[in-house]
Amino acid sequence: MAATIYGLYDDDDKLIEGVKELRTAGVNIKDAYSPFPVHGLDKVMGIKWTRLAMCAFLYGLTGAVLALSGFWYFMISDWPMNIGGKPSFTLYENLPAFIPVTFEFTVLCAAHGMALTYFLRNWTLPFVKARNPHPRTTDDHFCLEIVEAENSVSKDEIQGILKKTGTVEIMER
Amino acid sequence: MHKEAAIRKPLILGDKTYHQITEDVCAPVEGKANRLWYIAFTVSAIVALWGVGCILYTIGRGIGVWGLNTTVGWAWDITNFVWWVGIGHAGTLISAVLLLFRQKWRMAINRSAEAMTIFAVIMAALFPGIHMGRIWMAYWVFPLPNTFGSLWVNFNSPLLWDVFAISTYFSVSLVFWYIGLIPDFATVRDRAEKAVPKFVYSVLSFGWTGNVKAWIRFEEVSLVLAGLATPLVFSVHSIVSMDFATSVIPGWHTTIFPPYFVAGAIFSGFAMVQTLLLIARKVVHLEAYITRKHIEYMNIIIVITGSMVGIAYLSELFISWYSGVEYEQYAFLNRATGPYWWSYAAMMTCNVITPQLFWFEKIRKSLVLSFILSIFVNIGMWFERFVIIVTSLHRDYIPSNWSMFHPTFVDIGIFVGTIGIFFTLFLLYARVFPVLALNELKTILKSSGENYKKED
Numbered sequence: 001m002a003a004t005i006y007g008l009y010d011d012d013d014k015l016i017e018g019v020k021e022l023r024t025a026g027v028n029i030k031d032a033y034s035p036f037p038v039h040g041l042d043k044v045m046g047i048k049w050t051r052l053a054m055c056a057f058l059y060g061l062t063g064a065v066l067a068l069s070g071f072w073y074f075m076i077s078d079w080p081m082n083i084g085g086k087p088s089f090t091l092y093e094n095l096p097a098f099i100p101v102t103f104e105f106t107v108l109c110a111a112h113g114m115a116l117t118y119f120l121r122n123w124t125l126p127f128v129k130a131r132n133p134h135p136r137t138t139d140d141h142f143c144l145e146i147v148e149a150e151n152s153v154s155k156d157e158i159q160g161i162l163k164k165t166g167t168v169e170i171m172e173r
Numbered sequence: 174m175h176k177e178a179a180i181r182k183p184l185i186l187g188d189k190t191y192h193q194i195t196e197d198v199c200a201p202v203e204g205k206a207n208r209l210w211y212i213a214f215t216v217s218a219i220v221a222l223w224g225v226g227c228i229l230y231t232i233g234r235g236i237g238v239w240g241l242n243t244t245v246g247w248a249w250d251i252t253n254f255v256w257w258v259g260i261g262h263a264g265t266l267i268s269a270v271l272l273l274f275r276q277k278w279r280m281a282i283n284r285s286a287e288a289m290t291i292f293a294v295i296m297a298a299l300f301p302g303i304h305m306g307r308i309w310m311a312y313w314v315f316p317l318p319n320t321f322g323s324l325w326v327n328f329n330s331p332l333l334w335d336v337f338a339i340s341t342y343f344s345v346s347l348v349f350w351y352i353g354l355i356p357d358f359a360t361v362r363d364r365a366e367k368a369v370p371k372f373v374y375s376v377l378s379f380g381w382t383g384n385v386k387a388w389i390r391f392e393e394v395s396l397v398l399a400g401l402a403t404p405l406v407f408s409v410h411s412i413v414s415m416d417f418a419t420s421v422i423p424g425w426h427t428t429i430f431p432p433y434f435v436a437g438a439i440f441s442g443f444a445m446v447q448t449l450l451l452i453a454r455k456v457v458h459l460e461a462y463i464t465r466k467h468i469e470y471m472n473i474i475i476v477i478t479g480s481m482v483g484i485a486y487l488s489e490l491f492i493s494w495y496s497g498v499e500y501e502q503y504a505f506l507n508r509a510t511g512p513y514w515w516s517y518a519a520m521m522t523c524n525v526i527t528p529q530l531f532w533f534e535k536i537r538k539s540l541v542l543s544f545i546l547s548i549f550v551n552i553g554m555w556f557e558r559f560v561i562i563v564t565s566l567h568r569d570y571i572p573s574n575w576s577m578f579h580p581t582f583v584d585i586g587i588f589v590g591t592i593g594i595f596f597t598l599f600l601l602y603a604r605v606f607p608v609l610a611l612n613e614l615k616t617i618l619k620s621s622g623e624n625y626k627k628e629d
Contacts, residue, residue, distance in 0.1 A: 035191065035360065036612040037388040047385055052393045056401070074316060074325040083329055097329040100412055103404070104337040111345040111401050115352060118394045119379070122387045124355060128380030135363035138356070138383055140191035140615075 004030075005155065006133045007144040007162035008169040012038045015142040018165035019044045022144070025161055027153050031145040033137040052121070056114040063109025067102045133171070141168070183623035184278055186461040191615050195360060198609045201457040202361055206604055209456060217596035224590010227583045228303055236306050238583045245566045245578040250300045252558040253588050256441070257297035258339070258413055259434075259554060262406055263442025264290025265346050268353075269402035272395065277621055278470050280613040281462045285453060286446045287350040288606070292598045293445070294343045296591040301335070303587075331415040338412040342405055349398045355381045356391070357607040410438040417561065424504035424565030427492070433485035437554060440478035440524070444550035447471050451544045453603060462609055465538055472537045475550065479528035482557075486525060500570065508564045512577060516556050516564070523553025 009015040015038065022029055029045060032038075042049065072091045075081070075098075080088040088094050119125055137143045144162070148155050162170055185194075206214075231238055241248055264287035271279035302308055314336045316326050326333050358378035365371040381387070414434035417425040447468070454463040493505040508517045527549045531537045536546075568575045602608075619625050 031384045031386075033383050034385075034388065035195075035383060036356075036615040037392050039616070041385055042389055045385060047389065050386070050390045050393045052390055053397050056397050060401075070316065071328055075328055079325055081327065083327065086329070088329075094329070100331075100334040100408065100415075101328055101337045103408060104334070104341040107345065107401050107405055108337075108341040111348060111398055114394060114397060115348045118352070118390055122381075122390055124379035124381050124387070126376055126379055130359065130362070130375065130378070130380045130382055132359075132363070132382040132384075138360040138363045138381075139195045 003148045003155065003172045005146045005148065005158055005162070006171040006173065007146070007167040008134060008136075008171070009142040009144075009166065010140065010168050011166075012142060014166045015144070016040060016044055018144060018162065018167070021161050021165050022146070022158070025153060025157070027146060027158055027161070028150045029144055030147050030150065033132050033134075033143040033145070035138050035140060035142075038142070050121075052114060052118060055117050056110045059113030060106045060110030062113075063106040064102055066109070067105035068098070071098045071102075133173075177620045181621070182464075182466045184281065184462075184464065184466065184621040185614065185618055186464055186623050188624045189461065189618060189622055191618065194614055194618065195364070195611060197459065197461070198357075198607050198611050198614075199361055199364060201603065202605060202607060203364070207456075210600065210604070214597065214600045217593045217600060220589055220593025221597045222590075222593075223586055224593050227586030227590055228299070231303055231583055231587065232308055236304065238581060240578055240580045240584055242576055242578070244569060244574050244576040245563060247566065248563050248578045249559075249580055249584045249588055250304045252555065252562050253591060254297050254300035255413055255434075255558045255562075256555050257293045257300070257591065259410065259438035259441040259558075260445045260551075261290045261293035261297060261342075261346075261442065262410060262435075262438035263446045264288070264293075265342070265349070265402050265406050266439055266442065267446070268349065269399040269406065272399040273403060277617050278467050280610055280617060281459075281464075281467055282446065282450060282471075283613075284350075284353065284606075284610045285450060285603075285608055286442075287346060287353075288602045289446060289449055289599065290346050290442075291343070291350060292595050292602075294339065294346070295598075296595050298339055298343065299591065331412060331419050334412045335416060338409045342409045345398070345402055345405060349395075349402060352391070352394055352398070353610055353613075354606065355379055356383060357611045359383065360611055361607060407435055410434045422565050422569070423498070423500040424508070424561065426501075427489065429485055429488060429492070433482065433489075436478050436481035436485065437524075437557060440475060440482055440528075441550060441554035443471050443475050443478070444547040444554070447475070447543060447547035448551060449599065451540060451547070453608065457603060457608060459609065462614065465540070468540065468543055469537050472531045472543055472546075475547070476528050476531035476537075479524060479531075479550070483525035486521070503568075504565055507568055508560055511564065511568065513560065513564045513567070516560050520553055520556040520560050523549045524557060527553075 007018065009018060012034065015032070015034070019029060019032070019041065023044065023046070032041060032045065034041070068091070071094070075088050075094060076091055082088070091098075132138065133143055133145065134141060146158055148158075151158065159170055189197075239248070239250065264283070267279050267286045268283040271283075302311055305311055314326065314333065316328075355378055358374050359381035362371060362374035362378045365374055411431035411434065414430035418427060418430040420426060450463055451468070454460055490505055490509075493501045496502070507513075527546055530542075530546060536542050563578050567577060
């Protein structure tokens, strides 16, 4: 059974240094756990930035199209009303009155669509069990997760680098 | 790493470490409440129950139990609605607009300000609901196909825009707030020792682990939601103002309303944040995080938005005279000198004159005076809405229709009751939720913490 090595740091700068050393030695780091977003960690770990913003744009676009087609159906096609001498003839002529709700609905779809995608991609949902290796990674400790089987570098060498860069604890599971 | 100028005042005082921040913020959640909290909670809960009683009485008997008459068809209910929505503007402004402007001082106050927003919007949404009279038909505001033929809601009406604006604002603010809370719930979860809190917080924290990818997504979601919420902040109160501005009532039919309402909303929202946080920082011992500097920053926003509101009042007066429309001119003359002159005077004093005291540095930095002046603004902004709504309606085009508005005990009970419900919710929040954004504060400790700044 291949072991998973966990290196626990008590400072974010030490963590970044550790990741740099490990990566230069050719070690493949599986994941890192931290109590807050550590700036620059994604770069040194070589992780691609998320495409969630793109999703939000697409959800927003869907919202805008839905809202406008709804208005066309409700107000122009299905039951055109003549309100205060301002009849509903075409979507184009009535558009100014529809702008506020189109905007609101666009934001509604973009925000909630993005939030749902975020929850699903992170797999953070009610009753999901937390998988962080050490309870203090949500307080003031930072943890690196390295799977031995994914690496050509030996276990002792990995532990050596972890120790050298100032880990407070090394666990194996 | 981000470096900050040495002359900037630290945002986190004292010799803090990451762990100390966790300890400080989790202490009110893990410890027992003090006597002050129990007293405040009991008083608020009693007032809240009285409010709920009055609301149920209204629903049971109909809105005839209010002081409304055929001339003044909108009064305290809509005044309270606009007041609460206005208060609900500061939270999202702080967490969204200040995030986009990279204002780091927001991190100590955004969580509570957003909680306040959510509770205030709940209070606001209550009023149009009970004003409908038949609250069980409230779902008619949504565009649902109905059994009476294909009659749809009117998308040309600002009242319907309001339904969409308020529900979007509420739900997006709630999601934005909760996404920020998840990592902090995880902190409380991992510290909990007893089984029940551990279970509750593990459910609330959605199994948050805090790995790299999750944090990348977290930052991206926060940024994009802030970008989406920013125009939302401005749109909501603009749309609320259009409830009035698109009508043909003198005093309401003005194009200045949207920007004027938005400035007023931010003004009153910050005043309420100030009122709540000046108490909260003492009660839960967070003076090291919500510092005098934070209070001063908020006072600066209050004096700026207060001045904008002042200019709006004056331009309204000027335009009514300049328009040459005698109905319009009378509406404003009546506001200032008619039977409701005292409400106009209260509005002018509390919104335009007293906030100007914040130009003095001593007053701006004084905790006691900040508290007193923030209460003045809260009162002034309620009167502003009362002035706009009641004084415009009570003397309309036909003098034989002129009348006055006298609130009944139900009107008063519901208004005071919503304040009770609001404080009850806020006090509960202060006991079970981490009141500061832990994870955000930790990111600025090394750049804005007092001990780290000294070392540089």
